Amino acid sequence: MTKKNVVIGFMGTQLDSGQGAGRWSKWRPTVSLVQHEDRVIDRLELLYAPRYASLANVLLADIANVSPETEVRLVQSDVQDPWDFGEMYGALYDWARSYPFDLENEQYWVHITTGTHVAQICMFLLVESRQIPGVLLQTSPPRKQEVGAAGEMILIDLDLSRYDGLARRFHQAKEEAIDFLKSGIATRNARFNRLIEEVERVAVRSQAPVLLTGPTGAGKSHLARRMFELKKSRHQVEGDFVEVNCATLRGDSAASTLFGHKKGAFTGAAAERAGLLRAAHQGVLFLDEIGELGADEQAMLLKAVEEKRFYPMGSDKEVSSDFQLIAGTNRDLRVDVAEGRFREDLFARINLWSYTLPGLADRAEDIEPNMDHQLARVGAEIGRAVRFNAEARAAYLRFAKSSEAPWTGNFRDLAASITRLATLAEGDRISVEQVEAEVSRLQWLWQHSAGAEKIGNGFKTQLALEGLLSDEQLAAIDCFDRLQLQSVLEVCRSSRSLSEAGRTLFDKSRAQRAVVNDADRLRKYLQKFGLSWDAVAG
Numbered sequence: 311m312t313k314k315n316v317v318i319g320f321m322g323t324q325l326d327s328g329q330g331a332g333r334w335s336k337w338r339p340t341v342s343l344v345q346h347e348d349r350v351i352d353r354l355e356l357l358y359a360p361r362y363a364s365l366a367n368v369l370l371a372d373i374a375n376v377s378p379e380t381e382v383r384l385v386q387s388d389v390q391d392p393w394d395f396g397e398m399y400g401a402l403y404d405w406a407r408s409y410p411f412d413l414e415n416e417q418y419w420v421h422i423t424t425g426t427h428v429a430q431i432c433m434f435l436l437v438e439s440r441q442i443p444g445v446l447l448q449t450s451p452p453r454k455q456e457v458g459a460a461g462e463m464i465l466i467d468l469d470l471s472r473y474d475g476l477a478r479r480f481h482q483a484k485e486e487a488i489d490f491l492k493s494g495i496a497t498r499n500a501r502f503n504r505l506i507e508e509v510e511r512v513a514v515r516s517q518a519p520v521l522l523t524g525p526t527g528a529g530k531s532h533l534a535r536r537m538f539e540l541k542k543s544r545h546q547v548e549g550d551f552v553e554v555n556c557a558t559l560r561g562d563s564a565a566s567t568l569f570g571h572k573k574g575a576f577t578g579a580a581a582e583r584a585g586l587l588r589a590a591h592q593g594v595l596f597l598d599e600i601g602e603l604g605a606d607e608q609a610m611l612l613k614a615v616e617e618k619r620f621y622p623m624g625s626d627k628e629v630s631s632d633f634q635l636i637a638g639t640n641r642d643l644r645v646d647v648a649e650g651r652f653r654e655d656l657f658a659r660i661n662l663w664s665y666t667l668p669g670l671a672d673r674a675e676d677i678e679p680n681m682d683h684q685l686a687r688v689g690a691e692i693g694r695a696v697r698f699n700a701e702a703r704a705a706y707l708r709f710a711k712s713s714e715a716p717w718t719g720n721f722r723d724l725a726a727s728i729t730r731l732a733t734l735a736e737g738d739r740i741s742v743e744q745v746e747a748e749v750s751r752l753q754w755l756w757q758h759s760a761g762a763e764k765i766g767n768g769f770k771t772q773l774a775l776e777g778l779l780s781d782e783q784l785a786a787i788d789c790f791d792r793l794q795l796q797s798v799l800e801v802c803r804s805s806r807s808l809s810e811a812g813r814t815l816f817d818k819s820r821a822q823r824a825v826v827n828d829a830d831r832l833r834k835y836l837q838k839f840g841l842s843w844d845a846v847a848g
Contacts, residue, residue, distance in 0.1 A: 314352035317343055317447060319421025320387075320429050321358040321366055333372075337451040337461055339423045340369055344377035345460035352416075353381045357425075360386055392426045399432045406441045413548050418444030419465060443545035487514065491536045495683045498675040505665055512663050513537040514544055519615060519635040519660040523643075524667035527720030530638035531598055533667065537636065538594040549593025549633065552586050557602040564607050569614070571623035585622060587614055590633040600637040600660070601646055605653070612656045635660065649806060670717040670724060677710045680721065684728040696732040698740045705745045706731075709752075716756055727752060778841060787839070795839060798832075799846060808832060808843045 319340065326340045327333075344351050354373065358366040363386075370382050389401050411418065420437050422430045436442045446466040452459035487510045497503055512520065520537070522530040531553065538551040559567055570585025587595060597603075603611065614620040615635055619628045637660050646652035670677065689695045698706065709715055710724075717723050731740045731748055778799075779787075787795070798815065805811035812828025833843060 313415060313417045315350060315419065316353045316355065316416050317351050317419045317421050318355045318433075318442065318444070319343075319357070319423075319447070320425030321356055321362065321369060322424030323359075323362055323365065325424055326369060327365060329368075337459065338369075338372075339421070339449045339461075341372055341376065342449055342451075342460050343421065343463070344373050344380050346463055349463065351377065351380045353383065355383050355385055357385045357387045359392070360388070393428050395428050395432070398426075398428050399435065402429075402432050402436055403441060406436055409442075411443055411545060413443055413545060418442060419447035420444050421447045421449065423447075423449045440545050487540055491533065491540060493532075493536065493683065495676075496679045497673075498679065499668070499673040502668060502673055502676065505667070509533070509537065509665060510540070513540050514546065516663065517634050518662045519637065520662075521643075521660050521664040522636065522638045522667060523664065524640065525669045525720055526640050527722040528667040528669050529721055530667060531596065534594070534596040534636040534638065538596075541594070541634075547593050547634070549591050550589065551594050551596065552590040552633075553596040553598065554586055555598045557599040559603070559607070564604060565610065565623050568607060569610055569620055569622050570629070572625040583622075587620065587633065588629060588631045591631045593633055594636060595633045596636045596638065598638040599640070601639045601641040601643055601652055608653045608656050612653065612659060615656075615659055670720045671715070674711045677724070678707060680724060681706070681710070681728060684725050685732060687725075688729050688732040692732065694738055696735045696738050696740065698745075699742070702740050702742045702745045705742055706740075706748070709745075709749050715752065718756055723752070723755075778845060779839065783840065798835070802832075802843070802846045805847075808847075 322339055326338045328336060328338065340354075340356065343354065356366065356369065366384050370384065373380055373382050385405070387401060389398055391397055420433050420442055422433050425433075433442075434446070437444060437446055448464045448466060449461055450464075451461045488506055491506050491510055491513070497506075509520075520534075522533060524530055534553070535551055538547065541547045554567065556564075565571070566583055566585065568586050570583045570588060573582045597611075610620055614631065618632050619630045621628055643652050643657050643661075647654045647657050670680075685696060685698075710717075719726075727748055730751070731744055734744060735741075784792070801814050802811045805814060807829075809829045812830075812832040816828050816831060836842065836846060
């Protein structure tokens with residue numbers, strides 16, 4: 311699809327002027343824009359000072375006469391002194407921030423032939439800093455003066471080093487960006503605030519991969535999305551934010567979901583699929599729990615990140631996608647690399663910018679502002695403003711900041727807790743009695759979660775045992791031996807080698823033997839049940 315050409319520029323009070331039929335015998339820069347048959351101008355955003363409104367209307371009529379297909383929008387500029395740099399830049403900056411740029415359907419040319427020199431410099435700066443996402447347009451009269459000649463038109467794509475002017479406005483924009491990344495929450499934790507300040511700089515300056523680590527519920531997904539939205543507001547990305555939890559990807563569907571597939575690539579592939587990497591073209595791809603990716607998908611992702619090209623499943627033709635990768639994980643990928651579960655070269659590629667988000671329990675001073683933020687959010691959802699009474703607020707904060715509150719689910723636990731309190735509040739006020747009931751609920755939840763983790767680990771070991779032995783073998787094992795074997799398997803699964811597992815299991819009796827061979831002793835124990843180390847460790 312061909313994009314529309316949109317020109318932004320000032321009306322020239324001298325060069326564009328002229329009355330009567332004689333005005334057509336001179337070259338007028340703004341009118342000349344629409345006189346090029348090989349370059350159609352679909353829309354012209356024409357800035358002018360109020361005292362030159364009559365001239366603006368003449369130009370409007372003349373352009374309509376020459377190029378009726380061009381839409382002209384007259385934009386009144388209220389700059390009092392067009393030679394005042396601060397005033398001029400401020401007015402253009404504010405206009406650009408509010409303008410609805412549509413990069414998917416339009417391309418923007420900033421005309422710098424007309425207007426004061428100060429206005430032209432300001433246009434330079436705004437284009438260079440991408441506040442106006444376009445290129446510069448310079449027009450000039452024809453070499454031989456001919457009636458109605460269009461002259462020349464040159465497009466200039468800037469690649470200039472950054473300017474230092476108007477530090478106050480830039481500082482304000484930086485503070486607004488940091489506040490945006492924090493969702494407007496006045497966080498107080500110094501470590502977290504320093505982290506967000508650096509993330510803001512990286513988000514607007516770099517297209518390199520970013521790795522966000524931290525416990526579940528610490529806000530990795532939320533921060534990744536806010537980084538994308540910040541880049542989008544600066545016109546640094548044109549595509550979408552595409553998010554996928556890698557822990558949900560298994561088998562052929564993992565590669566197909568990410569990289570797409572060709573029709574017939576595997577059983578069930580009835581139609582071609584583009585995949586999420588291509589869906590993220592010119593946007594941001596957020597791979598949460600990236601440590602859960604399989605070895606094949608890791609290798610394919612490395613190529614896609616480094617070369618912006620990859621092969622869909624079942625295809626011998628490469629496709630391309632230019633995206634920025636943000637990865638998230640609650641695991642220590644350094645350990646996974648050391649143990650061979652994660653590719654070292656992929657880790658090196660995504661670890662250029664790495665940030666660990668602290669859990670809520672490590673940000674006690676941020677509980678109160680996040681509590682207020684969640685309360686406002688819930689109030690907007692239920693259509694009524696809900697508040698704590700003074701005693702209830704103090705009681706909730708006292709518990710929330712104490713060692714009794716581990717906040718294992720981090721901000722998800724806090725959001726759920728505030729939602730419950732706000733929903734049950736009588737007369738739009740949260741009482742001490744409600745807080746006491748909520749505290750009991752949270753204590754039960756965290757106690758239950760801790761117990762469920764232990765039960766879950768045992769359940770996983772039981773499943774592993776059933777996967778290693780047949781039903782007949784399991785039926786022939788005494789309950790005593792089964793429980794013992796399950797415990798041994800737990801140690802084996804958490805050990806890096808047969809020798810390490812043996813040292814852990816026989817840590818006391820080994821001191822009583824003249825010849826120590828823990829690995830051989832464990833191997834023989836496993837062989838009693840027809841098991842090998844490779845099967846158990848795998």
